[in-house]
Amino acid sequence: MVDLLKGIRVLSLNHFLMGPVGVQFLADLGADVIAVEPPGGAFQRKWGGADKRVDGQSMLLLTGNRNKRSLTLDLKKPEAVVIARQLIAKSDVIAENFRPGVLDKLGLGYEDAKKINPQIIYAAASGYGPDGPYVNRPGQDLLIQALSGLAMITGSREQGPRAVGVSAIDHHGAALFAAGILAALVRKARTGQGCRVDVSLLSAALDLQMESFTCYLNGQRPDDVRQPGPVAGWYYGAPYGIYATRDGHIAISLGSLEALSDALGLPLDQRIPDGEAYRRRDEASAMIAPSVAKRTTTECIALFEARGIWHAAVNDYADVVEDPQIVHNRNFQVVTGATGTPITLVSHPVRYDGEQPDVRLPPQKLGAQTEEILKELGYDARTLKHLYDTGAIGAADSHH
Numbered sequence: 001m002v003d004l005l006k007g008i009r010v011l012s013l014n015h016f017l018m019g020p021v022g023v024q025f026l027a028d029l030g031a032d033v034i035a036v037e038p039p040g041g042a043f044q045r046k047w048g049g050a051d052k053r054v055d056g057q058s059m060l061l062l063t064g065n066r067n068k069r070s071l072t073l074d075l076k077k078p079e080a081v082v083i084a085r086q087l088i089a090k091s092d093v094i095a096e097n098f099r100p101g102v103l104d105k106l107g108l109g110y111e112d113a114k115k116i117n118p119q120i121i122y123a124a125a126s127g128y129g130p131d132g133p134y135v136n137r138p139g140q141d142l143l144i145q146a147l148s149g150l151a152m153i154t155g156s157r158e159q160g161p162r163a164v165g166v167s168a169i170d171h172h173g174a175a176l177f178a179a180g181i182l183a184a185l186v187r188k189a190r191t192g193q194g195c196r197v198d199v200s201l202l203s204a205a206l207d208l209q210m211e212s213f214t215c216y217l218n219g220q221r222p223d224d225v226r227q228p229g230p231v232a233g234w235y236y237g238a239p240y241g242i243y244a245t246r247d248g249h250i251a252i253s254l255g256s257l258e259a260l261s262d263a264l265g266l267p268l269d270q271r272i273p274d275g276e277a278y279r280r281r282d283e284a285s286a287m288i289a290p291s292v293a294k295r296t297t298t299e300c301i302a303l304f305e306a307r308g309i310w311h312a313a314v315n316d317y318a319d320v321v322e323d324p325q326i327v328h329n330r331n332f333q334v335v336t337g338a339t340g341t342p343i344t345l346v347s348h349p350v351r352y353d354g355e356q357p358d359v360r361l362p363p364q365k366l367g368a369q370t371e372e373i374l375k376e377l378g379y380d381a382r383t384l385k386h387l388y389d390t391g392a393i394g395a396a397d398s399h400h
Contacts, residue, residue, distance in 0.1 A: 022177030055337030
């Protein structure tokens with residue numbers, strides 16, 4: 001069992017994707033994560049991809065809510081706010097991704113949390129940052145892809161901007177959220193000092209484009225940052241990109257343009273020297289593309305392997321699931337849901353001493369551990385009944 005964060009308690013007031021997935025990383029490592037949701041459930045219980053539910057849960061919930069205990073609190077009720085404040089007093093981290101200022105109005109913001117627990121790590125994820133001209137705008141992955149330039153550089157000059165096929169900014173932001181919290185935990189362990197950690201989707205989107213923006217801000221700025229033909233980015237030289245084969249597609253990465261020309265049998269008098277791979281990339285890729293298209297993916301692989309040209313077949317999801325390295329790495333794992341239904345999840349992406357973190361708790365039913373957590377705080381049965389009756393606590397399937 002991987003328990004690197006055993007003894008660390010995280011109070012999570014997160015919804016959507018970035019916050020839940022970032023905190024899930026800590027939960028996988030053994031932190032006691034208490035996920036607080038309103039009585040009707042957080043957004044991730046109500047929406048998810050593919051219009052599909054498994055074990056009664058949405059895909060969005062299954063993505064980022066394993067290894068967490070579920071507590072249902074109606075923070076509009078003063079009794080629920082009291083419970084949240086008691087949990088802050090006993091937690092190492094409070095993590096939230098409400099719009100800036102929402103928790104301040106409830107008396108649960110950073111300044112209030114510090115008064116309750118001076119050593120608290122307060123981690124806030126937002127769309128654009130804790131302040132500034134966009135602070136009240138809705139922060140969502142697709143909107144940030146558009147605003148940050150990511151949709152533009154992913155698009156082609158022929159077809160225009162295009163969104164990345166996943167919520168890439170949410171996922172990268174989640175990793176930064178976890179990294180920021182872990183850094184704060186290291187300092188707390190050394191000095192006892194708390195910290196405020198702020199992560200935004202907008203900053204995550206720019207960080208995701210670090211290489212591209214470094215080239216753009218320090219080099220010759222192109223008129224168009226969309227992908228030129230099959231080349232995978234405005235700042236790359238040929239052949240770096242994805243090319244259609246006779247029966248699929250192949251990615252051609254690093255390797256000599258001369259060696260590639262030789263592999264494809266391009267005429268000697270038309271070959272472009274390696275030193276001109278960037279300046280003459282449109283010309284080079286225009287010659288490479290039709291030659292690749294005449295061959296099957298398997299034929300291209302054989303030619304490229306023989307000459308040390310880095311390459312990969314472009315897999316669809318069915319190919320990915322069967323890929324021998326992915327199977328070997330156990331990147332997908334099947335767990336048993338709360339109702340006994342098998343659920344396939346994407347595994348924790350890091351190993352520790354060769355060990356992969358377990359799924360100790362599948363994504364839980366709303367409020368499944370409400371009574372357990374409140375009993376740990378010293379609440380008795382009579383008080384619990386009162387809290388149920390007032391609506392301060394509850395669960396979607398509660399019979400109280």
